[in-house]
Every structure is written in structure tokens, then in C-alpha cells.
Amino acid sequence: MSEKNKTVQEKLSELSELVAWFQGPNFSLEEAVDKFKQAESLADVIEGDLGKIKNEITVIKKRFDRDSE
Amino acid sequence: MSETLDVQLSVSDFVALTNQTLEYAYPSVTVIGEVSEFKISQGKWVSFKLKDPGAVVNCFMGVYELRQPLEDGMQIMVKAVPRLNPKGYFNLSVRVAKPVGEGSIKKGFELLKAKLEAEGLFSPERKRSLPRVPRSVAVVTSTESAAYADFCKIINDRWGGLDVQVAHTQVQGEPAADQIIRAVRYFNGLENLPDVLVVIRGGGSAEDLMTFNDEQLARVIAESRIPTLVGVGHEIDNSLADMVADVRAATPTNAAEILVPDKAEIIRTVRRQVTALGHQVVQALDEYGVRTREQLFSAFQRIEERLDATFERLAVLRLATSQLNPESVLRRGYALVRGERTVGGTIEVETIENIITAEVKDVREK
Numbered sequence A: 001m002s003e004k005n006k007t008v009q010e011k012l013s014e015l016s017e018l019v020a021w022f023q024g025p026n027f028s029l030e031e032a033v034d035k036f037k038q039a040e041s042l043a044d045v046i047e048g049d050l051g052k053i054k055n056e057i058t059v060i061k062k063r064f065d066r067d068s069e
Numbered sequence B: 001m002s003e004t005l006d007v008q009l010s011v012s013d014f015v016a017l018t019n020q021t022l023e024y025a026y027p028s029v030t031v032i033g034e035v036s037e038f039k040i041s042q043g044k045w046v047s048f049k050l051k052d053p054g055a056v057v058n059c060f061m062g063v064y065e066l067r068q069p070l071e072d073g074m075q076i077m078v079k080a081v082p083r084l085n086p087k088g089y090f091n092l093s094v095r096v097a098k099p100v101g102e103g104s105i106k107k108g109f110e111l112l113k114a115k116l117e118a119e120g121l122f123s124p125e126r127k128r129s130l131p132r133v134p135r136s137v138a139v140v141t142s143t144e145s146a147a148y149a150d151f152c153k154i155i156n157d158r159w160g161g162l163d164v165q166v167a168h169t170q171v172q173g174e175p176a177a178d179q180i181i182r183a184v185r186y187f188n189g190l191e192n193l194p195d196v197l198v199v200i201r202g203g204g205s206a207e208d209l210m211t212f213n214d215e216q217l218a219r220v221i222a223e224s225r226i227p228t229l230v231g232v233g234h235e236i237d238n239s240l241a242d243m244v245a246d247v248r249a250a251t252p253t254n255a256a257e258i259l260v261p262d263k264a265e266i267i268r269t270v271r272r273q274v275t276a277l278g279h280q281v282v283q284a285l286d287e288y289g290v291r292t293r294e295q296l297f298s299a300f301q302r303i304e305e306r307l308d309a310t311f312e313r314l315a316v317l318r319l320a321t322s323q324l325n326p327e328s329v330l331r332r333g334y335a336l337v338r339g340e341r342t343v344g345g346t347i348e349v350e351t352i353e354n355i356i357t358a359e360v361k362d363v364r365e366k
Helices: A008-023 A029-052 B011-025 B102-118 B146-158 B176-188 B206-213 B215-223 B240-244 B252-259 B263-324 B326-331
Strands: A056-059 B029-041 B045-052 B055-062 B075-084 B090-099 B136-141 B163-168 B196-201 B228-232 B247-249 B336-339 B346-350 B355-359
Touching: A008 A029, A008 B263, A029 B263, B011 B075, B029 B055, B055 B075, B075 B102, B090 B102, B102 B206, B102 B215, B102 B240, B136 B146, B136 B176, B146 B196, B146 B252, B163 B176, B176 B196, B176 B206, B176 B215, B196 B206, B196 B252, B206 B215, B206 B228, B206 B240, B215 B240, B228 B240, B228 B252, B240 B247, B247 B252, B263 B326, B326 B336
Parallel strands: A056 B163, B055 B090, B136 B163, B136 B196, B196 B228, B228 B247
Antiparallel strands: B029 B045, B029 B075, B045 B055, B075 B090, B336 B346, B346 B355
């Protein structure tokens, strides 16, 4: 799935994985700078997404004042 | 002079005519009184008397129509059709029976609460957790209420990207419970179930909130396939609907806060995490620098130690070598003799300062 199609939740999970990598046994200084840059740009994307995504609220037309037909 | 009905009727016809007249005059009556001699027969039929200080009337209804447990002494309101039954008893055929007055409402609530509790409907093991961030949400409420407006405002302020389907129902009065039940069933019957089912209603009097103490509604919420979040009334209000729900919200506003995280808080957390990672990288670099310097220092020390040892050994060797040098011996006053060591032979004597040529005059054994 491309970065563009991911949901905010998926991006948050991705960020959590990056954070976990920094705290895990595979941490290496050689990779850390690249991973940090990834985390930083992911944070920018998440912030941007959260700022612009709107909720879609729909009142359904079905009536509940009598048993369904 | 009174008029008489000069028609001869069979008893059955009389009962039928009376019922017809009653139905015409009172298609539905609402009567308030105190319950006595309450009884359930064969698990199907409910009978009791409704009384006040001056009169008493028999009441009859099906168990399925009883939406709240009743007990002798409770003050209730019934909506009923008056009927004369074929055995000659006059009674009220009750469609709706509900407690009235604070004491009876509370009593009815306690009775039903005890019943549902005994069935384990409130037990923590039944409770499901809600997804941290739902994608689709079903809401059952009155869309005309302030509570609904508040709910929408809060979720829009806090989060985005939700697909919210709202079922408009009444939230108080006689038809409300059935409407909410139908709406809950509707969402549970969808092919793609929403992630969370929310039922909300703002504050109101004890009678207004009675809808949410309806036994059938409580059971439908408890049976919901969709995890439920119920927020009814104010913080101090407890309803059976929110007791059976997976998650109880104190108010509709609180329901919105529970439903979705606060994006401002998420952004702050994300920023904090990234800043912490930056610090971690810098710290790792610092530690790496310190470690490298330590390793270099230790390497230099080892080289120095080796050099010192080598120089020391060299000095010893140099001393030893210098002591073996013939010149050192000559310097101490000794001489080096070369040549034929026989009488009449010529020898060369080397001292530190001279080389002397001499003739051998005598040779003796020592």
C-alpha cells in the first residue's frame, strides 16, 4: 500500500514501529539517522492529515417509528 | 323517567355490545393507581389490581408487554382498553404499564437492575473494548437534541475521517424505547457492521430518562454484535442501558470524548516522540564519540607501554653490548697483544692510546 493510501491510524502504527525500533535490540547508529528522518516526515504527514480530514456524518433516511416494512 | 333498551339480548351479545360501546367511548384510557395482588401465571399472563382509596379495577396483560418489573405497592400508570370479559369480569386490558412518581420509578429501576444483574448482564467479563480509533460509527439519538449537536461538535473538533451513520429516534416518551430498539437492531443487521454503536441522550427528569431503563432495550443493547457506547443524561444519572453497554459514558459529550482521540493531543504526542528520537540519535552519537575516544586512548596507552618496554630492553642490551666492546676493556687499562708469542718473535701491543711493536724476550708457563 502506498504511503498516500494509508489511513492516519496506519501511519500512526508505522510511527510506533519506528519508535519501537529505536528502543529495540536492532538499533544501530548507521541506520538511526535515516529512521529518524523517516519518523520526522511521517509526523509531518500525520499532522497534515489530521488537520484536513473531515468526518462524514449522515442521518439515515430510514424511520424507526414503526416496525420495518 | 329513564329510557330502557327494549331489546332482548343473549349474554354473549350483551358482552359484545358492551365491549363495542366501551371501545367506542374509550378506545384507550390512561389510569393511575397502586398495584396490588400482582401475579404472573404460566410465565405468560400478568394480572394485578389497580386501586386508589375509593376504587379498584382488575388489570390484565401479556408478559411480553411488561417492560419493567412491577410489585405490589408501586404507583403506576397504565394505558389500557376497558373490557368486559365473557366470564363477566370487568378489567383493563393493559398495553403499557410504567411506574410513576419518584419512589415507584426508583423501585422499578431497582427491581429490573437486580434481575439483569442476576443474569450477569452487567458483569465486567462481558464488556468489550472499543477500537482506539473507529472508522465507522453508528449513532442512535434524537437529531433534534442539543446533546446530538454537542456530540457532533466534539467529534469534529477531536478527530477526522469517521463515517458516522445516525438513526434519528425519539429519546423520551412511550414510543422511544421501541424506536431505539429498532435502530439498534437495524445497525446490527447491516452486512458491514459499524465499529461502534453509540446511544446518546441529554439530561432530563427521571421520567424522561425512563426510556433507558426499559428491559427490552437493555437486552437489545446487551446482545448487540457491535460494541456499544452509551451516554445518557448527566454524570449522576444511571440507566440500565448504560449499565449493560460495553462502555458507559457519563454524558453525550463524554461519549464523544471516549469515542475518538483528540487530534491535538495525538499531534503533541507524535511531536514528542519524534523529538525524543532526535535526542536519542544525538545521545547515541555522543556515546559513540566517547566510546571511540576511549578506544583510541586505550590503544595509544598500549602502544606507549610497548614502546617503553622496548626502550628499556634496548637500554639493557646497549649496556651489555657496550661492556663487551674491546675498546671499553682497553679504556680500563688493559692491552691487546697480537703476534708470535715465541722468544725472538715480534708482537704488537695495543693500548687505549698506543700501538707498540715489541720483541719477545721470554715466554714462561704460568
